[in-house]
Amino acid sequence: MDRQPRSLKFVLLAALAALAAFPLIGDKFYLQLVTKILIMAMFAMSLDLLVGYTGLVSLGHALPFGLGAYALMLLTPESQAAGFWMSLGASLAVAGIASLLIGFLVLRTSGIYFIMVTLAFGQMAYYYVHDSRYLGGSDGKYIYLRPVLEIFGWQPFDLENHAHFYYFALALTVFVYATLRVLLASPFGRVIGGIKENEHRMRVLGFATFRYKLVCFVLAGMLAGLAGWLAAAHDGLVNPEMLSWHQSGQLLMMVILGGMGTPSGPLLGAAALKLLELGFQGWTKHWQLLLGLFIVLSVLFIPRGLAQIFDWRRRG
């Protein structure tokens, strides 16, 4: 994987420090906004593992995200909080098993077929949830209480508290980021990089590329499930829109806008797109028109994403 330019390291550390200090000054609205951005950033990082590093363009990544969210909803009793470890474990397991089954099918295809088939599976899950009265149908369902995190009677985070939830999300984001960095620097990371460049050659070199891709697909799915669990806990609400392909499309936009295949690209992209959305929403009812035009123009004019701005020294 490419080394990070030093300027980016400073930016990242400064950003982390700013994020850590943020609850001291930000009010509840902005705290929740940044929490949402962190959740989306985690979600986008999981997609970047597929799109940017392994070369698998999935347009159905909302599926494991939604499954993670719905698992928390199903495990939360009516007037009681869900168990933290049990619900988190269930979300990860459901997202992982679904990704394993779907990955086994979709990874037989590649290129444009892969895009279309992941999209189709995503929509299948969407319609299933949308039409299921048990899962709340098109309205979704509320989750009245957030899970209670308890380790032998000790509560490191009180998730009902906005600032605590924020720090919890920040800690998870840093954890996911670090895990991915370590993974991508490992021999495993080199192999998937090789698969992205030239899968045929990797196979000739003796790597069971299908298994590597399947592991990536499942891992990315589980991270998406984690983000979904967190999103459901944060919003206190699940609905079919979490599984819709608009979710997948916007996520892909975050990854590309930030710069795919760069470690910090998804973070930048998630923040940029969320803030942009907020800005457009405050401006006009037809904000999606502006967002759409923005997407079209950015594909045409900044193909390598925002991360290329930090990359200026190596250019030309």
Place this chain on the structure above:
Amino acid sequence: MDPVIFLIQVLNGVQYGLLLFLVASGLTLIFGIMGIINLAHGSFYMIGAYLAFSLTRQIGDFWLALAAGVVIAMLLGIALEWLVMRFLYERDHLYQVLLTYGLILVFEELRSLVWGDDVHGVQVPPALDFSIPLTDTLSYQVYRLAMSAICLAIAFGMYWLIQRTRLGMMIRAGSVNRDMAQSLGINIGLLYRLVFALGFALAALAGMLAAPISSVYPGMGNQVLIISFVVVVIGGIGSVKGALIAALAIGLADTFGKVLLPQIAGMVTYLLMAAVLLWRPRGIFGRA
């Protein structure tokens, strides 16, 4: 199952399948020849339906409105190709997905600005606004039969255009080897523009034909787009013949799924796709 009900379901399935074929054939042509994955194809279908709504009001006659709508769709297709699509030919599929996804948002909001967010209906043309009685209580709408006939005629027309005409020869040449075709004196830029306009017009025509029976509503293109993707994947990308067979299979599977397995009706078509992919990862007529 009662034979009359069975007949009605078969007719419905075939009619739905043929309509899907119109949308999916444009999608598969645009991919097979231009190498572009076009998510905005469902929006073309929606634009067609809204055009049918406005034009029948303005002109008064459904068939004239249909003709005018096809011309407008062709012009829109040419404009869109010239404005954005032509910059995508050399780009990765990823960017094509993203840009056409952006186009969906743009078209959906433009639709909201021009036509508002209400649901509209389009009158079935009076000459066809009657039903053939099958039993004392059951009958079949003639308009649906006419729709199937039109779709079939277009399928044959496309076969003739691609296999039997000089333009079709150029299209086939361009899909096999773009550079070679160009060096033999075929204007590839113009050819691509025509193919894109044709694809746009086919999707819009499908929307216009569907308008009298499905009504006209926001977001109507999305579901059609996804099902068309399933059709294209099953049939094999780039194969018009595959699209026809797959569309009929999906149409029948969906119709009978709703009758026989209502609990999982929404999933039947996707299960069919999964089965085909296990058997042939590149679709029935896909090139290896």
